[in-house]
Amino acid sequence: MKKHYLLTLLLCSAVGLAQIPAGYYNTATGTGLTLKTNLRKIIDNVTDGIPSEHLHVDQGYGALWTLYTRSAFRDNYYENDGSLLDLYSENPSGADPYNYTTTSQQCGSYSGEGDCYNREHLIPQSYFDGFAIDPMKNDPFFVVPSDGKVNGDRNNLPFGKVGTATYTSQNGSKRGNGLNSGYALGYSGVVFEPIDEFKGDVARAFFYFATRYEINLANFYTSANASTCQAKNMFDGSTGRAFTNPFLDILVKWHTDDPVSAKEIAINNDIYYNHQSNRNPYIDHPEYVGLVWNSFLSNPSFAFENSISIxxxxxxxxxxxxxxxxxxxxxxxxxxxxxxxxxxxxxxxxxxxxxxxxxxxxxxxxxxxxxxxxxxxxxxxx
CATH class of the missing domain: 2.60.40.10 (Immunoglobulins)
Structure with missing residues (x-):
């Protein structure tokens, strides 16, 4: 259950931001796609000849299981019971429907919720594995621990705003046709919607993916298996803007409405210092989302809100x-x-x-x- 969470979140954010290595974003200059490319040079695995780059060091797929046992991926914010913080089982306002507490609960097979947890690719693996597997398959900034059954029910659907749900998980995550109105206007196909508490987390994972793998985006879009991946509808095939409308508007809306949390800051620091040596810039500097994507938004009110920082x-x-x-x-x-x-x-x-x-x-x-x-x-x- 969430108790005094907002105050803790903001106080921890101030502490977490202080852990960004000195000079990490010195070369993050410009706006729009120029800024996005400059961020990519800092966090990718290519020696770009800039003073602030911190090369992404791929640790492999198996290492994710070990990473998920670390404190940053555990519930230190709600029940504070040290269980795995799973975006499909956490109930921020009450008792969780189930918990994962030991590595023996890794998937494996499953038939229902609570049977096991696995490694979910928020950007489905089928979107890029016709082009290449590594390091995308192994990147914990968008490969997250989640309940195996709910992950299977999401399959490779795009994330979006559900109109009428045809499936609801035990913590309220939903699947159904897209709302196709308001900020989600423009898509009525089937989408998957996480609970409000984790929508910003999902959005910032997508912004990271579009930045870290910028030079590969066109290849992913035309890869052998991408045509069967329904989440392809979220992407436009470009190396710059990356996302289609309404999905760009949806992601920016979620990013704005669900600010960076203490959980994300802890994970960002842990991945950098103890795992693969790069960071998610949109956790460290949420304002970068607006600076990169505001000019592409179809809803001008999003652009205004996203252009402001306090x-x-x-x-x-x-x-x-x-x-x-x-x-x-x-x-x-x-x-x-x-x-x-x-x-x-x-x-x-x-x-x-x-x-x-x-x-x-x-x-x-x-x-x-x-x-x-x-x-x-x-x-x-x-």
Whole structure:
């Protein structure tokens, strides 16, 4: 059960960010596809001749079983019982329907939920294995521990927003036809939808994949087996933009609505320091998602929300900086009871940034409005 999780998440985020190696993102310059390529050069397994690259060292498929036994992949956030943190069995608001506690529960065969856990490729292996297997098959940034039965029920479906569910797992993950409205407008085929708690995790795994394997994306799209992989509908075959609409809008929406968690930060650090020596840039710097993909979004409100970042968070010395590529017309601070604590109309903008000072201690929602859109983000002031 989730207890005081948001506060813990944000405090741990501040600590986790401090563990990014010095200079790791020094060459992450530019915006759009230029930034995406510069990030790829830092995290791939090719010597690109840049001072900040940290080569991805493939550890093989079997090593994932050992990695999943480490603390970063265990439940230290909900029940805090050290069981495997599985996105298909975790219930953030109550008792889990089942738990995996020992390596003897690795799949194997299964007939129902709770029988065993396996290594799920969030980007299905069938999408790329007609082109090559390694290192994609073995990359824990998108190959995650999950219940074998639910993984099988998801099969190689794209992730998306389900309209009417034809299948629901014990923790609420769903399969059914795509909603085909709102931010998911444009796709009515069958999709799989994880619970809200893990949607951002899934989105950032896809953004990592599109960046780390940038130069291979076109080959994956035309590989021998990709045509039978339903998740192919999420990709456009390009090495740049990578995703089709509405799936780009869906992923950005999930990334925005489900911010980086303490779990993701712990896993990011563990994979870097103890496993394969590279990082997921979109966990370290969530704002990179907007800087890379905003110009490709079909929904302009997503672009606005994703162009804004608030830092430091938690606030330092009772002040924060709001960075926005789009001019803000107002900044309003609300407490958890919905009361306005501070309102700034036509705030002063310096180098695309706004200072908000003299903030009282507490947890707040910050509403920022431009000429045509509104975005809301969370902030803690200690």
């Amino acid at each position: 830092y430091p968070n938690p606030a330092v010395n009772n002040e924060v900086t709001i960075s926005s590529e789009i001019e803000l017309k107002s900044i309003v601070l609300y407490n958890i009871n919905g009361q306005i604590i501070q309102e700034i109309k036509n705030p002063t903008r310096v180098d695309n940034s706004y200072k908000v000072i003299n903030l009282p201690s507490g947890f707040y929602l910050v509403q920022m409005a431009s000429e045509n859109a509104v975005a809301t983000k969370k902030v803690i002031v200690n």
